[in-house]
Amino acid sequence: MRHMSATQVARLIGVDPAARPYYRALADGVRTLIMDGQIPVRVRMPAERHLAETLKVSRTTVTAAYDLLREGGYLDSRQGSGSWTALPDPAVWPDNPWLSTDGDGLIQLHTAAPAAPAALLAAMTAAVEDLPRHGMGNGYDPMGLPSLRERIAARYTARGAATRPEQIVVTTGSQHAIQLVLGLLVAPGDPVIVESPTYPHAIDAARLRGARLVPVGVSHEGWQPDLVAGAMCQSAARLAYLMPDFQNPTGALMEDPVRAAVVGAARRAGTLLLVDETWSELALDDVPRASPMAAFDTDSRVISIGSASKLWWGGLRIGWIRTTAALARRLTTFRASVDIASPVLEQLVVARLFDQLEETRAERRRSLRAARDALVAGLREHLPQWRFEVPRGGGSLWVRLDGAGSTPLAEAALSHGVRLAPGPWFGLEGTLEGCLRLPFTQPPGLLAEAVVRLRAARDHGHTGAPRPSEPLIAMV
């Protein structure tokens, strides 16, 4: 087994002894050596005591540096057997915001996830009370609780697509729904159409399935039916993943005539439509009536996906699929290989929340509208060079940047305390570098502050500063 001696590390490291805090400089030095390949991965590092002696610093300084490296995924320690350099995991890199949580002190503009609504706790308390009445049994209901499927079906019916509970499968969030549908209906190598830009984790799921991705452009103005039709026809697409309701990230809304045209084109091309309606309940302005895509379906081609995440809360992890009763049963059987069933309590919570959907929707609309308006006003004042249209619903702006690309901007923004999702996340093959999604699912005050920081990031680039020391979460 390989190891590095304290002398070897000290020779390589070259940290300025005056650097403050020294432990951080030391950790940065080691990290850089690992990243540059000068200290290989899976090598035993010197004992803290030895390194401290060699560097002539206190042992607690080395301990703090090792802790920092461990936190960052650059060291693995086992009790009694020392510390080993580790594969620096993409998960903890600044440019992989995916793993970040709320608690790291940054303004989180990489997700478009609203906070929980006022009604949530009461619904949870009521659901715990419902549970014994519901009958707890063995806890497995692979298709979903009937009481929840009834409410979901009734909501589709109210929105214009008559639906029976047997047509609904409750899933563990909409991502799980996407995965189930792709897993059952798409074979590796099948062509699958995705919008560009689109929801990044749908791309992940389609890649995982081995699908061949075919992008079709969408802008704030929406879809070109002939382009969508052409893409389906020319690629002989097995399935097209579309978000006609306040498309993520553009916010575009597909109007009814376009819906009818797209469903018709899918029929002619033999393409299934996987329609993600995650944002469908969150129109923010008065918009033209948009019926569910399923309302235009004449031959069981439209599979709809919904979610509790945006109207209520992402932490619930409840979504659903609407399709034919027969396919709903096949999906239910198929999920035995995937996750068996969804949690009972969360389903009871969401059933409760459906009973006061309108109140929550009104609350959500008010807060999203205020947040959107604050973000728009801030951008117009501080970053007038950035271009965007104000979306009529959903949770994000799709911004066209001036000058530098969104990847360097996202890196610079981190040093200004803002976490961004750069444009290429939303597209295939590194495109969309000139674009940026800015969600407005945070409170207006935080968004106003974020814009000021974004301007600083744009104007001055990376400060080289460590992260802000005060957790900005206190501003919420």
Place this chain on the structure above:
Amino acid sequence: MRHMSATQVARLIGVDPAARPYYRALADGVRTLIMDGQIPVRVRMPAERHLAETLKVSRTTVTAAYDLLREGGYLDSRQGSGSWTALPDPAVWPDNPWLSTDGDGLIQLHTAAPAAPAALLAAMTAAVEDLPRHGMGNGYDPMGLPSLRERIAARYTARGAATRPEQIVVTTGSQHAIQLVLGLLVAPGDPVIVESPTYPHAIDAARLRGARLVPVGVSHEGWQPDLVAGAMCQSAARLAYLMPDFQNPTGALMEDPVRAAVVGAARRAGTLLLVDETWSELALDDVPRASPMAAFDTDSRVISIGSASKLWWGGLRIGWIRTTAALARRLTTFRASVDIASPVLEQLVVARLFDQLEETRAERRRSLRAARDALVAGLREHLPQWRFEVPRGGGSLWVRLDGAGSTPLAEAALSHGVRLAPGPWFGLEGTLEGCLRLPFTQPPGLLAEAVVRLRAARDHGHTGAPRPSEPLIAMV
């Protein structure tokens, strides 16, 4: 739209007016007519009032019958527009036990899923109170809540495998954990070893991944280390899925020297070990000390899976993976394509339950022991030809049948009101027809009744009778 008049239904139905309870006989009659095609699907049934008048019974009788039909999926009712016959859903058909729920009146011996423990509701109530304190944020914590990961890690440490919270990923049940590990670490075509018999949905997950399955035998007496080693080596297995702790379905427990030998053999063969410890907390007798497989691991080869389903409740859908910190992070990133994160509230519930693990474990052991003993006594009295060893833990007996195979037995048992999981479910390529898993996760009285019915099914085969008229759930 088609409809049936009360007179037409009354003419078809031919229920003995003396049948008791009459509402059930009436429901059975209508169901049979639908199943036989004499009443088509999507036909409007007469109003309850009219049918009651025609049959000369009370309206509440007809209401109860319609309720029963609705419950069974044979009727669809919409407020104000009457009741419609419905597609009898495979979900409620006797021959697709996977989709069945508790409510169909059969004794459910196809799953080994214990009912919720006494502590569950209090833990749920406490978790709802914890939630605001926990900070609700955007609800996404893809690796799992730190408070839960700490408890899971501490439990591994207490059991003999020192573990840090960074090594734990919380999953949405153990099936999801299996799917994540296979999805990230196994490529289509890779050889994967499974025990024979094994957990059916692990086979499903490996097939979904496109793995080449290699069975290795296990019996109540346990594993032959040289066979396991030979299988790993000869097949060049990428991964072996093992259940050393009260193996499902045999109940076998792998003793420490065998564990060490298997881990050593895996190291030599270059095979990863996916160790499913779902039943590890549920020793029922005094057993030799068995350390977690991870305790024998010297080169990060053992990936362990745990679950809240057996000790606590399957309806929680919480499981976890224990591995290296680096792989835990890769799995977390990977799950973005699968389900993003697990529900927050359920994680808080399980964290609470961990704090009183010993009490629940004692309660569970008492009840599983009583159930096991009732099942064993019943079988010895009524079916002495069936052979089995009494397992020292877990939740099921693995029975060797005499005479007819377990598939015809399972079909016959249905007509006697018992739902079974026949042997071939637990193996590859239709093997294990001479075996049957009998879980003892139901109450002793129900198991005693089940044995009497199983004897009848064995002795007399299929009765051709409809389902038992009284829901046996009332016996619980």
